[in-house]
Amino acid sequence: MTAKIKIEQPKIGKELPEANFQEIYYKDEPYLDACIIANCSIDRESIDKIVLSQVVFKNVTFSDVSFRNIELTDVIFDHCDLTNADFMGGAIHRVEFKDSKLLGINLSDASLGNVLFESCNLNLSAFGYASIKQVKYDRCSLESADYYECKLKKVAFDACRLNEVNFSRTPLKGIDLSSSTFQRLTVSLEDLNGCEVSPDQAIGFAAMLGLTIKD
Template sequence: MFKIQKPKIPASLTPFDYNDREDSDINMALISDCTISQEEVEKMRFEEVVFRNVTFLDGAFRFIQLTDVIFERCDLSNVDFTDAIIHRVEFRDSKLLGLNLADATLRNVLFENCNLNMGSFGYADLKEMRFENCSLRNADFYEAKFNKVGFTECDLDDVNFTGTTLKGVDLSTCKFNHLNLSLDLVAGCIVSADQAIGFARLLGVEIKD
């Protein structure tokens, strides 16, 4: 298993009220137990920041830059992170239903125990990142670029991998009844023996009992 870099978070962070912000750059801050409602901004930068128990309502943060950031027990459902640049970031125990990361660039990112159902990663560039114990039902990775992307114990039912090369991607610990794939880009994908039967059917192979 490849390693991913963890966020570099200082030992002490200054509690910060996001709703009182006056700048588009927020550094070395703890933002906790609040709601950020109907925020629509572009090119905000967060560095060395922890979000804890924060709910984002109907937010759009296009071109956001996140470096050394942790989201813990947060709700980012349907938040728009289109064209985001995300580096050394962890999403833990969070609700990310319909999170939009289309066209985003992600490096050293961990999603752990998250609900990412219907999340959008279309055309995103993903490198050195992992999804662990996440639900990704109906998530969209259309024509995404994968480089060292891992899925461990995830629910991938009805995920769309169309146009995405799956060489070297290990799905063997995950569960799914159906995937949307480009058959010419499946070579090198790692699956379990049981999953291989489903893949064979996708390829038009008939299996005798």
């Protein structure tokens, strides 16, 4: 078993003032810091290089948003809906996504460090070409997610659903998949070197390679 991965939690003050996302337009540069945004919808927004620091989003729906090259530091998304949100090229550090819907979110070319995804729906999510370090997926659904040519280091998939995930050209050395479930993955034999799997998963990979397991 791999060592337990330690994730740094967001550094956020306990008493944050409530804010309106529209306040961002009253500033010289697109940023928000040290506030909570709750029980609202952010619709059809397209902002490049938005910076968010020490912000809590609670019960917020992001609809048709494009925040490419976003910078997120010390941010929490709690019971949010980020379906099809575009965070391509983002820098995401000390961030938590809790009980949130991230169906089809675009995190390709992003840099993720000390990030927790807890009880989230990440089906069809895109992480292609991303750098992912010290990231934990805890009880998440990642069916048909795309990790094409990613760099994974100290990444945990704990009790996740990984069916049809694409790990093409992504080395899985040191990655423990043994507590997660899947019927099929897209991954090459060389990239499986050093990956930790359960006995049943090993049989499944053998079948994918065309081997016949005899009792």
